[in-house]
Amino acid sequence: MQPLAAIAAAVILLGIPFWLIVLTASKDQAEAFSPDLSLPTRWQLFENFGTVFQDGRMLAAFGGSVLVMVPAVLGVLILGSMAAWILGRRRSKPLAFVYALAISGIVLPPAVVTIVLLLRQLGLAGTAVGMIGVYMGMYMSTVIFFVTGFVRTIPIELEEAARVDGAPPVRVFVRIILPLLMPVLATATILICLYIWNDVFYALFVVGGRLDTLPLNLYQVASSGLYLQNWHLIFAYIMLMSLPLLIIFMVAQRKIISGITSGAVK
The missing domain is CATH 1.10.3720.10 (MetI-like)
Structure with missing residues:
Protein backbone atom coordinates (compact mmCIF):
# COMPACT_ATOMS: atom_id res chain seq x y z
CA MET A 1 0.00 0.00 0.00
CA GLN A 2 2.85 2.40 0.72
CA PRO A 3 4.17 2.47 -2.89
CA LEU A 4 0.64 3.02 -4.18
CA ALA A 5 0.14 5.86 -1.70
CA ALA A 6 3.41 7.44 -2.81
CA ILE A 7 2.42 7.19 -6.48
CA ALA A 8 -1.00 8.65 -5.75
CA ALA A 9 0.56 11.54 -3.83
CA ALA A 10 2.97 12.22 -6.72
CA VAL A 11 0.11 12.20 -9.23
CA ILE A 12 -1.91 14.62 -7.12
CA LEU A 13 0.96 16.99 -6.35
CA LEU A 14 2.49 17.02 -9.84
CA GLY A 15 -0.20 15.83 -12.21
CA ILE A 16 -3.00 18.19 -11.22
CA PRO A 17 -0.96 21.42 -11.60
CA PHE A 18 0.39 20.21 -14.94
CA TRP A 19 -3.09 19.28 -16.16
CA LEU A 20 -4.35 22.70 -15.05
CA ILE A 21 -1.67 24.36 -17.18
CA VAL A 22 -2.59 22.25 -20.23
CA LEU A 23 -6.32 22.94 -19.84
CA THR A 24 -5.88 26.68 -19.36
CA ALA A 25 -3.49 26.91 -22.32
CA SER A 26 -6.12 25.15 -24.47
CA LYS A 27 -8.99 27.56 -23.72
CA ASP A 28 -9.98 30.93 -25.12
CA GLN A 29 -9.65 34.16 -23.16
CA ALA A 30 -13.14 34.06 -21.60
CA GLU A 31 -12.89 30.48 -20.35
CA ALA A 32 -9.32 30.91 -19.08
CA PHE A 33 -10.11 34.10 -17.13
CA SER A 34 -10.64 31.99 -13.98
CA PRO A 35 -8.35 28.95 -14.34
CA ASP A 36 -9.95 25.68 -13.23
CA LEU A 37 -10.00 21.98 -14.13
CA SER A 38 -13.02 22.17 -16.42
CA LEU A 39 -12.51 21.05 -20.01
CA PRO A 40 -12.46 23.74 -22.69
CA THR A 41 -15.48 24.10 -24.96
CA ARG A 42 -13.13 24.11 -27.94
CA TRP A 43 -9.51 22.99 -27.75
CA GLN A 44 -7.23 25.66 -29.23
CA LEU A 45 -3.85 24.78 -27.73
CA PHE A 46 -1.91 25.01 -30.98
CA GLU A 47 -3.66 28.23 -31.96
CA ASN A 48 -2.51 29.76 -28.66
CA PHE A 49 0.99 28.43 -29.30
CA GLY A 50 1.02 30.21 -32.65
CA THR A 51 -0.16 33.48 -31.11
CA VAL A 52 2.49 33.30 -28.41
CA PHE A 53 5.28 32.48 -30.83
CA GLN A 54 4.40 35.23 -33.32
Whole structure:
Protein backbone atom coordinates (compact mmCIF):
# COMPACT_ATOMS: atom_id res chain seq x y z
CA MET A 1 0.00 0.00 0.00
CA GLN A 2 2.85 2.40 0.72
CA PRO A 3 4.17 2.47 -2.89
CA LEU A 4 0.64 3.02 -4.18
CA ALA A 5 0.14 5.86 -1.70
CA ALA A 6 3.41 7.44 -2.81
CA ILE A 7 2.42 7.19 -6.48
CA ALA A 8 -1.00 8.65 -5.75
CA ALA A 9 0.56 11.54 -3.83
CA ALA A 10 2.97 12.22 -6.72
CA VAL A 11 0.11 12.20 -9.23
CA ILE A 12 -1.91 14.62 -7.12
CA LEU A 13 0.96 16.99 -6.35
CA LEU A 14 2.49 17.02 -9.84
CA GLY A 15 -0.20 15.83 -12.21
CA ILE A 16 -3.00 18.19 -11.22
CA PRO A 17 -0.96 21.42 -11.60
CA PHE A 18 0.39 20.21 -14.94
CA TRP A 19 -3.09 19.28 -16.16
CA LEU A 20 -4.35 22.70 -15.05
CA ILE A 21 -1.67 24.36 -17.18
CA VAL A 22 -2.59 22.25 -20.23
CA LEU A 23 -6.32 22.94 -19.84
CA THR A 24 -5.88 26.68 -19.36
CA ALA A 25 -3.49 26.91 -22.32
CA SER A 26 -6.12 25.15 -24.47
CA LYS A 27 -8.99 27.56 -23.72
CA ASP A 28 -9.98 30.93 -25.12
CA GLN A 29 -9.65 34.16 -23.16
CA ALA A 30 -13.14 34.06 -21.60
CA GLU A 31 -12.89 30.48 -20.35
CA ALA A 32 -9.32 30.91 -19.08
CA PHE A 33 -10.11 34.10 -17.13
CA SER A 34 -10.64 31.99 -13.98
CA PRO A 35 -8.35 28.95 -14.34
CA ASP A 36 -9.95 25.68 -13.23
CA LEU A 37 -10.00 21.98 -14.13
CA SER A 38 -13.02 22.17 -16.42
CA LEU A 39 -12.51 21.05 -20.01
CA PRO A 40 -12.46 23.74 -22.69
CA THR A 41 -15.48 24.10 -24.96
CA ARG A 42 -13.13 24.11 -27.94
CA TRP A 43 -9.51 22.99 -27.75
CA GLN A 44 -7.23 25.66 -29.23
CA LEU A 45 -3.85 24.78 -27.73
CA PHE A 46 -1.91 25.01 -30.98
CA GLU A 47 -3.66 28.23 -31.96
CA ASN A 48 -2.51 29.76 -28.66
CA PHE A 49 0.99 28.43 -29.30
CA GLY A 50 1.02 30.21 -32.65
CA THR A 51 -0.16 33.48 -31.11
CA VAL A 52 2.49 33.30 -28.41
CA PHE A 53 5.28 32.48 -30.83
CA GLN A 54 4.40 35.23 -33.32
CA ASP A 55 3.34 38.10 -31.07
CA GLY A 56 5.38 37.42 -27.93
CA ARG A 57 8.90 37.86 -29.40
CA MET A 58 9.60 34.35 -28.17
CA LEU A 59 12.27 33.44 -30.74
CA ALA A 60 14.52 36.37 -29.75
CA ALA A 61 14.00 35.56 -26.07
CA PHE A 62 14.89 31.92 -26.73
CA GLY A 63 18.14 33.05 -28.36
CA GLY A 64 18.92 35.25 -25.35
CA SER A 65 18.35 32.38 -22.93
CA VAL A 66 20.60 30.06 -24.94
CA LEU A 67 23.25 32.79 -25.27
CA VAL A 68 23.43 33.15 -21.50
CA MET A 69 22.83 29.57 -20.39
CA VAL A 70 25.21 27.59 -22.59
CA PRO A 71 28.46 29.49 -21.80
CA ALA A 72 27.52 29.77 -18.13
CA VAL A 73 26.85 26.04 -17.79
CA LEU A 74 29.97 25.01 -19.70
CA GLY A 75 32.16 27.43 -17.77
CA VAL A 76 30.88 26.45 -14.34
CA LEU A 77 31.15 22.72 -15.14
CA ILE A 78 34.74 22.96 -16.40
CA LEU A 79 36.07 25.24 -13.66
CA GLY A 80 34.02 23.63 -10.92
CA SER A 81 35.06 20.07 -11.82
CA MET A 82 38.73 21.08 -11.98
CA ALA A 83 38.51 22.72 -8.55
CA ALA A 84 36.62 19.71 -7.16
CA TRP A 85 39.34 17.39 -8.47
CA ILE A 86 42.00 19.25 -6.49
CA LEU A 87 39.84 19.55 -3.38
CA GLY A 88 38.87 15.88 -3.53
CA ARG A 89 42.42 14.58 -3.89
CA ARG A 90 44.41 16.72 -1.49
CA ARG A 91 43.67 16.57 2.24
CA SER A 92 44.84 19.39 4.49
CA LYS A 93 43.30 21.85 6.91
CA PRO A 94 43.78 24.86 4.59
CA LEU A 95 42.09 23.01 1.71
CA ALA A 96 39.32 21.85 4.04
CA PHE A 97 38.69 25.52 4.82
CA VAL A 98 38.76 26.35 1.09
CA TYR A 99 36.24 23.58 0.42
CA ALA A 100 33.92 24.86 3.15
CA LEU A 101 34.22 28.36 1.71
CA ALA A 102 33.62 27.10 -1.83
CA ILE A 103 30.36 25.31 -0.98
CA SER A 104 29.11 28.09 1.30
CA GLY A 105 27.46 29.64 -1.74
CA ILE A 106 24.81 26.92 -1.58
CA VAL A 107 23.32 28.37 1.61
CA LEU A 108 24.42 32.01 1.45
CA PRO A 109 22.18 34.16 -0.79
CA PRO A 110 23.93 36.43 -3.31
CA ALA A 111 23.88 40.15 -2.53
CA VAL A 112 21.99 41.60 -5.51
CA VAL A 113 22.86 45.25 -4.84
CA THR A 114 26.57 44.43 -4.51
CA ILE A 115 26.49 42.38 -7.71
CA VAL A 116 24.87 45.18 -9.70
CA LEU A 117 27.27 47.81 -8.35
CA LEU A 118 30.29 45.61 -9.08
CA LEU A 119 29.12 44.96 -12.64
CA ARG A 120 28.69 48.69 -13.19
CA GLN A 121 32.23 49.29 -11.97
CA LEU A 122 33.50 46.66 -14.40
CA GLY A 123 31.38 47.95 -17.26
CA LEU A 124 29.51 44.64 -17.54
CA ALA A 125 26.07 45.73 -16.32
CA GLY A 126 23.37 44.97 -18.85
CA THR A 127 25.59 42.62 -20.87
CA ALA A 128 25.46 38.92 -21.56
CA VAL A 129 29.05 38.55 -20.29
CA GLY A 130 28.06 40.06 -16.95
CA MET A 131 25.04 37.77 -16.66
CA ILE A 132 27.17 34.73 -17.49
CA GLY A 133 29.66 35.72 -14.79
CA VAL A 134 26.88 36.12 -12.24
CA TYR A 135 25.45 32.68 -12.96
CA MET A 136 28.89 31.06 -12.85
CA GLY A 137 29.59 32.63 -9.48
CA MET A 138 26.20 31.61 -8.11
CA TYR A 139 26.32 27.95 -9.14
CA MET A 140 30.02 27.16 -8.80
CA SER A 141 29.35 25.94 -5.25
CA THR A 142 26.76 23.46 -6.51
CA VAL A 143 29.19 21.86 -8.96
CA ILE A 144 32.01 21.68 -6.42
CA PHE A 145 29.70 20.10 -3.86
CA PHE A 146 28.44 17.43 -6.28
CA VAL A 147 31.74 16.60 -7.93
CA THR A 148 34.07 16.57 -4.90
CA GLY A 149 32.29 13.65 -3.28
CA PHE A 150 32.32 11.76 -6.57
CA VAL A 151 36.06 12.39 -7.15
CA ARG A 152 36.88 10.75 -3.81
CA THR A 153 35.31 7.51 -5.06
CA ILE A 154 37.62 7.30 -8.11
CA PRO A 155 40.68 5.08 -7.43
CA ILE A 156 43.78 7.23 -7.26
CA GLU A 157 45.76 4.42 -8.87
CA LEU A 158 44.31 5.44 -12.25
CA GLU A 159 45.93 8.85 -11.97
CA GLU A 160 49.21 7.44 -10.66
CA ALA A 161 49.43 5.06 -13.62
CA ALA A 162 48.90 7.95 -16.03
CA ARG A 163 51.55 10.05 -14.27
CA VAL A 164 54.02 7.17 -14.45
CA ASP A 165 53.48 7.16 -18.21
CA GLY A 166 54.43 10.83 -18.25
CA ALA A 167 50.98 12.41 -18.60
CA PRO A 168 50.80 16.02 -17.34
CA PRO A 169 48.03 17.03 -14.90
CA VAL A 170 45.85 18.55 -17.61
CA ARG A 171 45.94 15.36 -19.66
CA VAL A 172 45.22 13.27 -16.58
CA PHE A 173 42.15 15.35 -15.87
CA VAL A 174 40.89 15.39 -19.47
CA ARG A 175 41.61 11.76 -20.36
CA ILE A 176 41.08 9.98 -17.02
CA ILE A 177 39.00 12.02 -14.61
CA LEU A 178 36.58 13.92 -16.84
CA PRO A 179 35.06 10.85 -18.56
CA LEU A 180 34.42 9.27 -15.15
CA LEU A 181 32.65 12.42 -13.97
CA MET A 182 30.04 12.36 -16.74
CA PRO A 183 27.15 10.95 -14.64
CA VAL A 184 27.51 13.53 -11.87
CA LEU A 185 28.16 16.32 -14.39
CA ALA A 186 24.95 15.35 -16.19
CA THR A 187 23.09 15.79 -12.91
CA ALA A 188 24.70 19.16 -12.24
CA THR A 189 24.00 20.25 -15.81
CA ILE A 190 20.26 19.64 -15.54
CA LEU A 191 20.00 21.34 -12.16
CA ILE A 192 21.93 24.43 -13.25
CA CYS A 193 20.06 24.61 -16.56
CA LEU A 194 16.79 24.60 -14.62
CA TYR A 195 17.99 27.41 -12.38
CA ILE A 196 19.27 29.60 -15.23
CA TRP A 197 16.47 28.85 -17.70
CA ASN A 198 13.76 29.82 -15.21
CA ASP A 199 15.53 32.77 -13.59
CA VAL A 200 13.85 36.15 -13.82
CA PHE A 201 14.99 37.82 -10.60
CA TYR A 202 18.70 38.25 -11.31
CA ALA A 203 18.18 38.71 -15.05
CA LEU A 204 15.81 41.59 -14.30
CA PHE A 205 18.43 43.45 -12.29
CA VAL A 206 21.48 42.63 -14.42
CA VAL A 207 20.27 42.65 -18.06
CA GLY A 208 16.67 43.83 -17.75
CA GLY A 209 15.65 45.81 -20.83
CA ARG A 210 18.90 45.15 -22.71
CA LEU A 211 18.78 41.41 -23.32
CA ASP A 212 15.67 39.27 -23.44
CA THR A 213 15.52 35.83 -21.89
CA LEU A 214 12.40 33.67 -21.88
CA PRO A 215 11.37 34.24 -18.22
CA LEU A 216 12.22 37.94 -18.46
CA ASN A 217 10.27 38.27 -21.70
CA LEU A 218 7.30 36.47 -20.14
CA TYR A 219 7.40 38.86 -17.20
CA GLN A 220 7.46 41.86 -19.53
CA VAL A 221 4.76 40.75 -21.96
CA ALA A 222 2.52 39.46 -19.15
CA SER A 223 2.39 43.04 -17.87
CA SER A 224 1.69 44.53 -21.29
CA GLY A 225 -1.52 44.86 -23.24
CA LEU A 226 -1.00 41.62 -25.19
CA TYR A 227 -1.09 39.24 -22.22
CA LEU A 228 -2.93 41.35 -19.66
CA GLN A 229 -5.57 39.00 -18.20
CA ASN A 230 -4.93 36.59 -21.08
CA TRP A 231 -4.21 33.56 -18.95
CA HIS A 232 -4.53 31.19 -21.88
CA LEU A 233 -1.57 32.89 -23.59
CA ILE A 234 0.49 33.06 -20.40
CA PHE A 235 0.03 29.35 -19.74
CA ALA A 236 0.75 28.54 -23.39
CA TYR A 237 3.99 30.55 -23.10
CA ILE A 238 4.91 28.61 -19.94
CA MET A 239 4.39 25.31 -21.73
CA LEU A 240 6.56 26.31 -24.67
CA MET A 241 9.23 27.72 -22.37
CA SER A 242 9.36 24.49 -20.34
CA LEU A 243 9.38 22.13 -23.32
CA PRO A 244 13.15 22.17 -24.13
CA LEU A 245 14.23 21.34 -20.59
CA LEU A 246 11.47 18.77 -20.24
CA ILE A 247 12.77 16.94 -23.30
CA ILE A 248 16.35 17.09 -22.01
CA PHE A 249 15.28 15.76 -18.63
CA MET A 250 13.36 12.85 -20.16
CA VAL A 251 16.34 11.88 -22.31
CA ALA A 252 18.94 12.17 -19.52
CA GLN A 253 16.92 11.00 -16.51
CA ARG A 254 18.88 7.76 -16.08
CA LYS A 255 22.21 9.57 -15.90
CA ILE A 256 20.71 12.13 -13.53
CA ILE A 257 19.54 9.44 -11.10
CA SER A 258 22.83 7.56 -11.29
CA GLY A 259 24.77 10.77 -10.71
CA ILE A 260 22.77 11.68 -7.63
CA THR A 261 23.03 8.22 -6.07
CA SER A 262 26.73 7.88 -6.88
CA GLY A 263 27.61 11.23 -5.35
CA ALA A 264 25.49 10.62 -2.25
CA VAL A 265 26.14 6.95 -1.47
CA LYS A 266 29.74 6.46 -2.49
